[in-house]
Ligand code: DCT
C-alpha cells in the first residue's frame with residue numbers, strides 16, 4: 001500500500017493514524033482473486049477511504065490504490081451513478097475496461113459477511129446494460145458506453161428494454177401521446193425525445209443533479225422530472241389522465257381503422273364510449289373500422305411472443321408455397337426483443353423472383369388464407385416504388401413497397417403457450433398482421449426501416465440529413481454531396497455508410 005501518498009492526501013490537522021504495524025508491513029492474503037476493488041475518495045474523504053481499504057484488505061479483498069484496467073468493482077459513497085460517471089470521464093480510462101459501479105453499502109455487507117456478496121440493484125449505481133434479447137453474448141455492452149457523452153440522436157445510443165427510468169418515461173410517454181392526439185408536433189417531440197433519452201440511461205435518476213449533461217431535456221422536461229422526484233407524480237400527467245378528450249381519443253383510436261380525424265368527429269358529436277358508437281346505426285363506418293369493432297376484444301389484448309411465432313409459421317408456410325427461396329423476417333417490436341406487441345410485422349423478399357412473381361405474391365398468399373378460412377380482413381396496398389426516385393425527406397413518410405394490412409384468424413391449436421389470454425369456447429384469436437414485400441436489393445433498407453422503434457427511425461433520418469448530408473428512407477440512402485445512391489446488402493453496411501456504430505435491434509428500443 002502506498003502509505004506515503006495516502007498520508008499526504010489525508011487531513012492536514014490530524015496526524016496520520018497510528019496503524020497496526022503488521023497491517024502496514026505484511027501484505028494481506030488475497031482470498032478473492034476474481035475481484036479487484038477501487039474505492040473512490042470523492043465525497044467519501046480520505047480518512048474513511050483509508051479505513052475501508054485497510055479493512056477490505058484484511059478480509060482478503062484485493063484493493064487497488066489507483067484506478068486501473070484490472071479493477072472490477074468501483075465503490076463510492078454519497079455519489080449518484082452520474083457523479084461517478086462524470087468522475088470516470090475525467091480519468092480517461094480505456095473504453096475496453098469493464099467494471100461494476102457500487103454503493104459503499106455493498107462493501108459494508110461484504111465486510112459483514114467476510115466474503116463478496118452478490119451485487120444487486122440496490123447496490124448498483126450504474127446497472128450494466130442488459131442485452132438479453134441478443135443471441136450473441138459478444139455484443140453485450142457494459143459500462144464504458146455510459147461514460148461516453150450521451151448523443152442527442154437515438155441512433156447513437158443503445159436502448160435496451162431494460163428501462164431504468166420507467167417512472168419518468170411513462171410520464172413522458174403519456175404527455176407525448178396527449179400532444180400527438182392534439183396534433184401539437186413540437187411539444188410531442190419535446191416529450192418523446194425526453195422519454196427516449198431516459199430509456200437509454202444505464203442508471204436511475206434520483207436527483208436533479210443526475211440530469212446534468214443529458215441532452216434532449218429542456219426546461220419543460222426537467223420540470224416534470226423534478227416534480228416526480230419531489231412528489232412521486234407529475235400534476236401535468238395527472239391532468240392529462242383526467243382529461244375527457246384524452247381518454248376519449250385513446251379509447252376511439254384503440255379501434256383498428258380509427259385515427260385522429262374520426263376520433264375528433266365522434267368526440268364533437270358527444271360520444272364518449274365505444275358502446276355508444278356501436279349502438280348508433282346512423283354512423284357510417286369504413287370496412288376497416290367495422291372489422292376493428294368486430295374483433296375489438298382480441299385486437300386490444302396484446303399479441304404475445306408465442307402468438308407471434310405461430311403467425312410467423314403461418315406466414316412462412318403460405319409464402320414458401322409460392323416462392324420457396326423467399327426470406328420471411330419478423331420485424332417491428334418483436335425483432336427488437338419485445339415480449340408483446342399490438343401487431344406482428346413481416347418483411348418478405350426473394351432473391352430469385354421475377355418482378356411479376358414479386359408483384360403477385362401477396363395476392364396469392366391472401367387467396368390461400370381465404371380458402372383456408374384464416375382471413376378476417378385485408379387491405380392490399382399496391383407498390384408505388386420507383387428505382388431511381390430519391391429517398392423521401394419526410395421523417396414520417398410511409399414507404400412505397402407493396403404491403404398488406406390484415407387481421408388473421410390464428411387457430412388456438414397453433415400456439416404453444418399463452419393460452420390463458422384465450423376466451424372460453426373460442427378456438428381462435430384475431431391478430432393484426434402487416435406484410436411488406438420488397439425488391440431483394442432493397443431488403444437492408446426495408447429491414448432497418450421496419451424494425452423501429454419509431455423514435456430510432458426518426459433520429460436515423462435526422463442524423464443522415466443533418467450530420468452527413470445524406471437522405472435515408474426505407475428504400476435507399478442517397479449521398480447529396482457525391483450525388484450517388486449508396487447500396488447496402490445489410491443493416492451493418494447502412495450504419496457504416498452513415499458513419500455510425502452498429503446498433504443491434506435489441507438496442508433500438510428508443
Ligand atoms: N414505423 C416507422 N414510422 C411509423 C410507423 C412505423 O418508422 N410512423 C416503423 C417502426 C416500427 C415498425 O415500422 C413497425 O411499426 P409498429 O408495428 O407500429 O411498431 P412496433 O414497434 O412494432 O410496436 P408494436 O409492438 O406496438 O407493434
Ligand code: MG
Nearest residue numbers: 332333343345
Ligand atoms: Mg408492430
